[in-house]
Amino acid sequence: xxxNLFATSARxxxxxxxxxxxxxxxxxxxxxxxxxxxxxxxxxxxxxTTLTSLLVLPWAFKFLWAPLIDTLRSERWTFRSWILSMxxxxxxxxxxxxxxxxxxxxxxIAFFLIAHAVCAATQDVSxxxxxxxxxxxxxxxxxxxWMQAGMLASRALLGGGALVLSSHVGDQWVVALxxxxxxxxxxxxxxxxxxxxxxxxxxxxxxxxxxxxxxxKTILRQRITWFGLFFAALAGxxxxxxxxxxxxxxxxxxxxxxxxxxxxxxxxxxxxSGGALLGGYLADRFQRRQVVAVFIVLxxxxxxxxxxxxxxxxxxxxxxxxxxxxVLYVSIGLFTxxxxxxxxxxxxxxxxxxxxxxxxxxxxxxxxxxxxxVGMLVGGFGYPVAFVAMAxxxxxxxxxxxxxxxx
Numbered sequence: 001x002x003x004n005l006f007a008t009s010a011r012x013x014x015x016x017x018x019x020x021x022x023x024x025x026x027x028x029x030x031x032x033x034x035x036x037x038x039x040x041x042x043x044x045x046x047x048x049t050t051l052t053s054l055l056v057l058p059w060a061f062k063f064l065w066a067p068l069i070d071t072l073r074s075e076r077w078t079f080r081s082w083i084l085s086m087x088x089x090x091x092x093x094x095x096x097x098x099x100x101x102x103x104x105x106x107x108x109i110a111f112f113l114i115a116h117a118v119c120a121a122t123q124d125v126s127x128x129x130x131x132x133x134x135x136x137x138x139x140x141x142x143x144x145x146w147m148q149a150g151m152l153a154s155r156a157l158l159g160g161g162a163l164v165l166s167s168h169v170g171d172q173w174v175v176a177l178x179x180x181x182x183x184x185x186x187x188x189x190x191x192x193x194x195x196x197x198x199x200x201x202x203x204x205x206x207x208x209x210x211x212x213x214x215x216x217k218t219i220l221r222q223r224i225t226w227f228g229l230f231f232a233a234l235a236g237x238x239x240x241x242x243x244x245x246x247x248x249x250x251x252x253x254x255x256x257x258x259x260x261x262x263x264x265x266x267x268x269x270x271x272x273s274g275g276a277l278l279g280g281y282l283a284d285r286f287q288r289r290q291v292v293a294v295f296i297v298l299x300x301x302x303x304x305x306x307x308x309x310x311x312x313x314x315x316x317x318x319x320x321x322x323x324x325x326x327v328l329y330v331s332i333g334l335f336t337x338x339x340x341x342x343x344x345x346x347x348x349x350x351x352x353x354x355x356x357x358x359x360x361x362x363x364x365x366x367x368x369x370x371x372x373x374v375g376m377l378v379g380g381f382g383y384p385v386a387f388v389a390m391a392x393x394x395x396x397x398x399x400x401x402x403x404x405x406x407x
Contacts, residue, residue: 005192009139015192016143017150018185019127022087024151025181026120028159029174030055030113037171041102051110058114058121063361066125069353071212079130079353080194086123087186090116091179098172128360129352132344134195138284140341145280148337149273154181156269212351219348219355227400228346232362233369235296235339235397238303239332240367241374241390246325249383253310255318263322271326275333283338289401292342295335296394296401302328303391307384346404 005015031052038048069082093116100109135143158178166174219225242249250260283291306324309316347355370390377386 003188003191005188006134006195009142012135012139013143013146015185015188016127016131017146018188019083020147020150021154022090022182022185023120023124023127024153024155025158025178026090026116027151028155028157029162029178030117031159033159033162033166033174034113037166038102038106043103043106047106051113054110054114055117058117059124060361060364062121062125063354063357065122066353066357067212067216069122069125069129070351071208078194079126079133080189080192082126083123083130084186084189086119086126087182089119090123090182093119094175094179094182097175125353125357128344128356130194132347132352132356133349135344137345140344141280141283141288141338142277143280144283144337144340144344145277145333148276148280148333148340152269152273152276156265157181161265215348215351216354219351224346224404225355227403228343228359229362231397231400231404232339232343232359233366235292235394235401236335236363236366237370237373237393237396238387238391239299239328239335239394240370241393242303242306242325242328242387243332244367244371245374245378245383250318250321250325252383253316253318253321255321259318259322263325267322267326268329271329272333272336275330276337277333279334280337280341282334283341288338288342288345289404292335292338293398293401295331295338296397299328299331299335300391300394302331303387307387307391310387311384342404 003011005011035048035052038051039045069079073079073082093112096108096112100112102109131140131143131147158174158181162174162178165177247260247264250263251257279291279295302324306321306328309320309324313320343359344356347359370393373393374386374390377389381389
């Protein structure tokens, strides 16, 4: 008999937290642990960075094939089917890591990992679309909070945690753990019946294409779509900028590299997860746009306080800097879960994969341009000016946020 984790709000929280754990695990492994393992195997830095840059591309360009997830969906092939198939291939593409050598088999490892990244990015789109199509407005804040907490926990486990585990149990057991974290949520989906969601497009290929394009044109003509894209591309400028250089900032202020590593391994994850859960709760109980606006202001205030401490205190202690950064990461969690819930509300259920992946692509763009901008500002004016300037840039998103009204 099916347990059906779609049946209640609490069960949906559990289901989507588990699904996001399967998203966070490969990200932690591919972007945090793998570069370290490859370097330890003697591979040159330029070869490692080339691979990691290629592995990022599927997440950056997933919106290009997201329409396939919307248009190929039917009563038999659902979002659930997309997720299960992608999780299966995600695990299968990692199996060769059991016998391939990091140094001598690098080309084969790169091939399988790129294939894995494409499947993982497709799974990401499918999970978000499933969430939009099966959840109500009033619970999306909490679900996004649980999803972020699940993602961050598995990212830490298979990122920094993988490096610790491999030194004790070996690389093969770490790969086995990674595959288990990816495949176990499949069991939860298999025992659950996906509810009837948004009506799929027509069954014939031509009909599907025409219906999709017609609806896409309608969505693109709506101002709220463009308000959402501009909001997503601007709102996170402050925290993305500080996050991009937080490690170098701490090192330049005399914090030992071991302390920096410990800080990002545990306190940052705890702060962001706690903030995400609280932010989701508040976003469901108060007017969502107002809550998101408050969190943008809060992040700016904390970033300004961090800049002020750097200017006013001759030699700020590592504890004081980490406390301020910890508060910032709490506010990042608050903002992330609430703003993602808002963007889910804006997304049309029948174009959930396409539209929401475009919004997430805009957040990736925000991460890219803000990291570049803060680097230029630090080089020319120092950390405090750069922090304040990027925090102020986030306020450019407020006019667009004001217009994200869901009638």
